[in-house]
Amino acid sequence: MNFTTKQVKNHTVVTLEGSLDIYSAPALKKELHKIIDDGAESVAIDMINIKLLDSSGIALLANLQKKLKSEEGQFFLLNVSQDVMVILKLSSLDKFFTILGAEGELP
DSSP states (O other): OEEEEEEEETTTEEEEEEEEEEETTTHHHHHHHHHHTTOSSSSEEEEEEEEEHHHHHHHHHHHHHHHHTTTTTTEESSSSSSHHHHHHHHTTTTTTTOOOOSGGGOO
């Protein structure tokens, strides 16, 4: 799993590439928690290049949202593909996450 980060307004945008699955989630979790622990108050995960999302990836995203919410931060998903959106809708998580079409929609 590769990722890049950039600042857009007051948001840290993390663009993921590859599969967000049982193999990549543990290492990515450490990196994303470090970003939050280093002071990011708003994190947007850009999923434009995510090819696969499994239950470990979903759990990681849910835990990140809970962590940020507990610290009064914000969490967004960006550029969610149709395939990933189907997974989120089937699990009713499309209502749990704030999903935006692109980084230009960030508040």
